[in-house]
Every structure is written in C-alpha cells, then in structure tokens.
Amino acid sequence: MLLHSGQSGSRLRYGRTCLEHPGKETMQVTQFHGSLPGYRLRQTAASFLIMIACLLCSTLAGMLFFHQGLSEDTIILLYVMGVVICTKLTHGAGYGITASFAAVLLFNYFFTIPYNSLAVDDSNYPVTFFIMGVTSLIASTITSSEKKSASTARFQAEQANAFYELTRSLRGTVTMEEAEQKIVTCFRQTFGVEVRFAPGDKPAESSVFLNGPGNGTSSRKNRFRNWVIAGKEKTYGVLSIPEQQADQLDESQLRLMDSMCQCAALGLEKTDSISRQLEIQEQVVQEHYRSDLLRSISHDLRTPLAGILGTCDMLLETEPEPARRRELIRGILQETAWLYSLVENILSLTRMEEGRLSLHCRPECAEELVEAAIRTVEIRHPDCHIGFEVPADLIMVQADGKLIVQLLVNLLENAIRHTLPDSGMDVQLKVDDKENMAVFTVRDEGCGLDPGDLPHLFEPFYTGEKNRMDRGRGTGLGLAICQSIAQAHGGWIRAQNRLDRSGAQFEVGIPLYDDGSPKQGSSLDEPGQTVMESASQ
16 A cells, blocks of 8 residues: 655645544555645746747748748648647647637737738638638647657556566565665666655654654755555555655656555565565574474483493492593593583584674684694594694684684594594695685595585584484584584585595685784574585595
8 A cells, every 4th residue: 555645744645635643454545636836837837938939939930931922821831830849849738729729819910911900801711710720729639649648658668667677676685674775776766866765664653764853844855755655464664755856756757656656565565575484484494403403412412421320330339440440431531522522512503593603813823723623532532543744834824713623623523423443534734825725624534425415414403314323423513513613714614525535525724814804704693504515426
C-alpha cells in the first residue's frame, strides 16, 4: 500500500482527507492533489506565451506576404500552421482550440476589408472563416491526439524501463539495508532528485528522523514530501523528496513515482521474507551445531574421564610396579591432555561464534612456532615422533603466535588420530615468494583422505566418512578452527593426498612479516565458512 504525505509532518493526505493514524490496509488511496501549484502556474504561463508567440509570428508573416501580393489562401495556411505549432508546443488541447478561434479573428481583423476591423464586407467571408476555423480545429485536434499518444508511449517506455531497472537492482538482495540503498539509487537516477529513505514501522517516526525535531517547519528548503511504503503486514519506511524538487515533477512523473513505490514495497516485502528465511535457516544450523557439539562432548568427555577414574582407583587400591605405575600415569597424562585440547577447541569455537576472539599480531619466528607446537604434541603423545626440517633462512611471519601454535597442534593431533602408532609424520616450512606467504606443511603416513571427504573437511563437526570407529576421539572442530585462524590472518589452508606415498598433507599459508601493519583477513566469527583449495587423489 502506498500513502502520500503532503507535508513533512506526521499527517498523511489521502485525496482531500487528512488522517491522524495512517497505515490501515482497508483504506483506498486516491491520487495526490494539490502537489504542484508552482509548476502548474509556470506551465500555464509558458503555454500562454507560446500561443501568443505563434499567433504573433503568423500575423507578422501574413502581413509580409500580404504586402508582397500573395493570396489570402497563403495567409490562411500560415495561421493553420501557427495553430498546429501552438498545439504541439503547449500543454493541453485548450490552447490549440483557443488559437484556432483567435486565428480566425486575427485574419478577419488584419486581412479582410474593411481592414483593422471585425466587420465583414463580403458575404463569402463567413464561409471562409468557418472553413478556416474548422480546419484549424481539426489540425489542432489531430496534433493534440498524436502528441498525447507519443507522450503516453514515451511515458510507458520510461515506466517500463524504470520498473525494469528497479526490479533488476532488487533481484538477489538478501538484506533490507542493501535493498533500501538500491531503491534510493534507482529513484535518484530515474527522477534526478535528492531521495532519502527512512526505515521504520511508523511513518511519524520516520518523518521526524528525516526532518529533525523541528518537524520540518523551519524553512521550505528543509521540508520533504513523503511517500510511505508499506507491505501487507507492516510499513517498511518513508521515501522522501525535498519539497522544492518535488514541485518540479509533473503529474506523469508523480504517477510513475506512485507505481515505482508500489513496486519497491513488493521488492522490500520479498527481501524481508528472504531475510527472515535466512535467519531461520541460520538458527536451524546453529541449533544443529549445538546439538552435535553437546552429543559429541557427552561422549568424548565420558570416555577419557572414565579411564582417568579407573586408573586413579587402580593406583590407590593397588601398588603396581614402578614401570606399570609410570604407564598408568602416562595414560592419565594423555587423557588429560586430550581433554585440555578439547576444552581449548570448544572455547575457541565459542569465542569465534560470539566474535570475541581477536588477533594480537606481531612478528613471530615461524621455526619457533613449529617447535612449540611439536613440544606440546609430544608432551601429550610421548610415543609419537614428529620430524621437522629446520629451514636454512630465518622466516618471520606477522601472526598471533598462540593461535598459530593452536592451529599446528590441531593439525598434528589430527594426523596422530588417523595414523598407526608407529607411523611417521613431519612438518615442513618454506616460503612462497609468489604469494609472499610462509607455508607450513603437515604430512602423515596414514591411509590418506577420502575424495568424498575433501569438500567437507573444514566444516564444523564433520568427522569423515572413513574410520568411523575412530570418530569417538574427534569432535570435528579442529580443522574448522584451523581454517578460521588461517583466514583471519589473511592466509589459507589446503588439504590433499600425498603424491610420493600413502598419506595426507595439510598446507597452511600465513603472510610473511613485512615491517608493516598486520595483514588480517576475515574475522573469526564464521568457523564454518569454507574457502578451501582441495586436490583429489
């Protein structure tokens, strides 16, 4: 539904009736009245001057031809031509009709005997006057009809083009802010006026937002003519044009404005519906993630805690040999380390979802970050052996050291979970000069990645289609957090199968230190966003 506000206050004008409480869907909106007094006055004055000019030019040309001895028929044709030109240039058929009668009187006054008089001396002249007047009227009517048809066709073409541009610009928008900005741009380009859009469910509030506390009464320059854009269920806002510019629009442009506002209301209604659907889908996804997290945590916490409790009972109730005691304590250590890693990942996921995990970037030695990650993993998994080729040159990265260590620890523990106890793994570090990145590569000697898992590796809670018996020891959070950390640093992460032997390798690119500000990419509030380059087996 489309409403008009004749002034910048909260009273909305429907035809001749002012309503204090607009917005009821049962009301029928009539055409906006009294909107263009200044423009109509100028239009009337211009049309009147054009009519006078056409008649004056026809009379002067007729006097010139008359003194040169040309016949009266030529002068009559001059007046008919003047009437046609007048009809073509003026607004409204009345000026052409008036010019037709005025042409007959001027011809009688200046070019018939007695001259400079309206008296008729020849009985044939009344017939001539009648034929001349009828001819002028017919010519004026035909010209006016053609002019109206051309104007209608032009208006329809402009209307169709404006509708096309508006619908095309609104196609694919998913947020109300984007749709409102596109509507303002389209109206500004179509009508060449300043356009403002104030979102809000109440027209009065939107008008106050546009005009300020003074309600737009301080000066005419600060007053706006408002169009309230409303859908079937709610009002989306107020489209406003400064009153001085609105007075320059003619009735056809106002009709086009009405139609485009209705089209904009439909577009906003559709965008609002899409936005609500996306919010519902996002809530469903978040609820699904929460359910998966709770289900995974309930299983993954129970298993190591039961082992820790059983081992502690055994240590308290029995006195095992020192070697056996050492083995039991090592088991407690491993289970506790695994629980600590799980809690770290859960806390990181919580911070990322809330947007509270910020980066504290500074120059870091990449070699030291790798060694810190290896030490952490070897403490948690004393039986594993991780190889590391120390690069010849010092490699400095601009990064948050704690997060990069967490990223590498997640990759190494992911490799441990998917390889046999006696299998090897290693970390490589090199520089990619083309991308100006330090590339960390974690390789294992396991069974490799299944091609069906590659597109989903970095999705939260995804634990793979293979080796489902091992899924109880993984929540599917580690790789998703790795990707978020890499992207937040302006880097990337890739996964593929090794080409030299069986096994998987993960590559992480982190920007090199460049004596400048931190090169950060996306924020850490979208751990499920997949921007991955995968290579098939």
